Amino acid sequence: MNESRDPNAVRFDPASGADHVESYFLKANDPSGERALWIKATIFASAREPGRPLAEGWAIAFDRRGGTSKHVAVKHVLPFSDALFGAEGLDIAWSIAGSDDRMRIRPGDTHGRITRREHSIRWDLRFDGEARPFVPFPHPAMYRGKFPKSKTLTPYPDLVFSGEVDVDGERWDLSGWRGMQGHNWGRGHADLYAWCHVNTWESEADLTVEALSGRVRVGPVLTPLVTLVCARFRGVTYTWNGPLEIARAHGDVGLRRYSFSAEGHAARIEGTFEAETDDMVGLYYPNPDGPMTYCLNSKLARAHLRFEAAGRPPVVVKSHAAALEIGTRDADHGVRMHV
Numbered sequence: 001m002n003e004s005r006d007p008n009a010v011r012f013d014p015a016s017g018a019d020h021v022e023s024y025f026l027k028a029n030d031p032s033g034e035r036a037l038w039i040k041a042t043i044f045a046s047a048r049e050p051g052r053p054l055a056e057g058w059a060i061a062f063d064r065r066g067g068t069s070k071h072v073a074v075k076h077v078l079p080f081s082d083a084l085f086g087a088e089g090l091d092i093a094w095s096i097a098g099s100d101d102r103m104r105i106r107p108g109d110t111h112g113r114i115t116r117r118e119h120s121i122r123w124d125l126r127f128d129g130e131a132r133p134f135v136p137f138p139h140p141a142m143y144r145g146k147f148p149k150s151k152t153l154t155p156y157p158d159l160v161f162s163g164e165v166d167v168d169g170e171r172w173d174l175s176g177w178r179g180m181q182g183h184n185w186g187r188g189h190a191d192l193y194a195w196c197h198v199n200t201w202e203s204e205a206d207l208t209v210e211a212l213s214g215r216v217r218v219g220p221v222l223t224p225l226v227t228l229v230c231a232r233f234r235g236v237t238y239t240w241n242g243p244l245e246i247a248r249a250h251g252d253v254g255l256r257r258y259s260f261s262a263e264g265h266a267a268r269i270e271g272t273f274e275a276e277t278d279d280m281v282g283l284y285y286p287n288p289d290g291p292m293t294y295c296l297n298s299k300l301a302r303a304h305l306r307f308e309a310a311g312r313p314p315v316v317v318k319s320h321a322a323a324l325e326i327g328t329r330d331a332d333h334g335v336r337m338h339v
Contacts, residue, residue: 007133007155008090011185012043014080017050019187019288022085024092024105026127027299028161028179029200033320035172036062036299037165037179039110039123041092041103043080046288055083055094057103058339059114059121060281061167062299069278072167073338074116076101090155090181116339118168125163125174127181129156134210134230138241148216150193152184157232158199158208180208188287189327190214191222194251194258196273198303198322205317208232209271209305211260213251214327227251229262229269233307233315238267255296255326255333256280267309273324275301282337285327296326296335 012020025040038060045053056077063070076096083094083103092105103112113122134154137143143151159179165172178200193214201207213227227249229240240249240262249262256277261270275298285293301324308314326333 006089007153008183009087010043010085011151012045012053012085014045014053017047018045019047020045020053020185021188021288022185024090024181024183026105026110026179026181027197027323028125028159028174028177029299029321030177031200031321033200033300034063034065036321037123037172037174038062038297038299039105039112041105043085044286044288045080048288053080054078055080055085057101057112057114058283059123060297060299060338061121061165061172062279062281063167064279064300071281071338072119072121073281073283074114074119074121075339076114076116120166120168122166123163125161125165127156127159127161127179129159131156132232132237133157134237134239136210136212136228136230136239136241146187148186149188150184150186150190150214150216152182152212154180154182154197154210154230156181157197157210157230188289189285189293190216191329192225192253193327194253195325196258196271196301196303196323198305198319200321201317201319203317205315206234207305207307207315207317209269209307211251211271213253213258213260225251225253227260227262229260231267231269231307233309236309238269238309240264240269253326255328255330255335258324258326265310267307269305269307271303271305273301273303273322275324277335280335282333282335283339284337291329292331293327293329294331294333294337296328296333298324
């Protein structure tokens with residue numbers, strides 16, 4: 001990025017009074033593809049209510065064992081002033097007075113508890129992976145300036161987890177689960193976006209892939225869909241974000257399906273990610289300026305990837321333990337909204 005700041009350093013300035021959303025998240029996938037865990041810590045600040053920013057803790061335990069979806073989604077909210085978000089790197093902490101709810105995320109470990117009504121998710125996890133981030137935007141100024149309004153990067157694209165999670169009293173052992181840690185921020189959520197990530201395959205493959213496509217509003221104009229793709233194959237990172245690569249890249253975003261393709265001189269890639277309606281959890285993502293974004297979130301998506309590095313035979317792999325998120329302003333999306 002050619003920036004001195006750590007990829008996980010918080011970007012929110014409470015003194016600015018500006019619209020701001022920011023998220024740190026972890027996801028881990030059961031190798032069998034039957035379960036997954038998603039944990040997120042967020043900041044929400046609106047210029048309409050200066051001086052009242054919020055911190056939020058989210059967790060989803062995805063579970064489709066036995067062919068029946070039994071997902072549990074929980075969320076709690078507290079004043080930003082009661083939370084810690086580190087200015088130097090990954091350092092998030094808070095406790096909610098009068099309850100056992102809490103959140104702690106730092107390099108290498110996370111623990112916490114979030115309750116909502118009759119549901120509870122508690123976790124105590126360690127994670128390990130190489131700190132070589134995926135940086136999809138091609139210019140450092142795009143991370144510092146106002147455009148695009150949504151910034152994203154992945155400080156840890158490939159992690160291995162250990163530890164345990166308690167989901168409504170049931171203990172899950174996460175030993176050997178693969179996953180990642182991401183960070184995004186900006187003035188609001190894109191009007192339409194798709195994001196996917198996968199590093200758990202049905203066959204052996206030293207491959208991690210992440211892609212995103214989005215449309216944002218610049219004044220009254222909605223930009224065309226822009227697609228950016230990152231991959232790491234056998235230790236080599238490929239990023240399709242040069243001018244010609246962006247012009248050639250293609251993305252197609254539906255409410256249950258996302259496909260993309262990209263090519264450059266070093267490699268080409270194409271992929272399709274799909275999720276059943278029952279494998280998606282709907283989340284409300286309000287924007288500081290008013291409109292609602294509906295996040296259709298699945299960590300149990302199917303993925304089909306074809307990757308071909310120059311001079312090498314193509315690698316074709318499949319997964320049923322992939323992440324897929326669709327962000328839409330369409331309230332008639334047909335997915336059950338949880339939190």
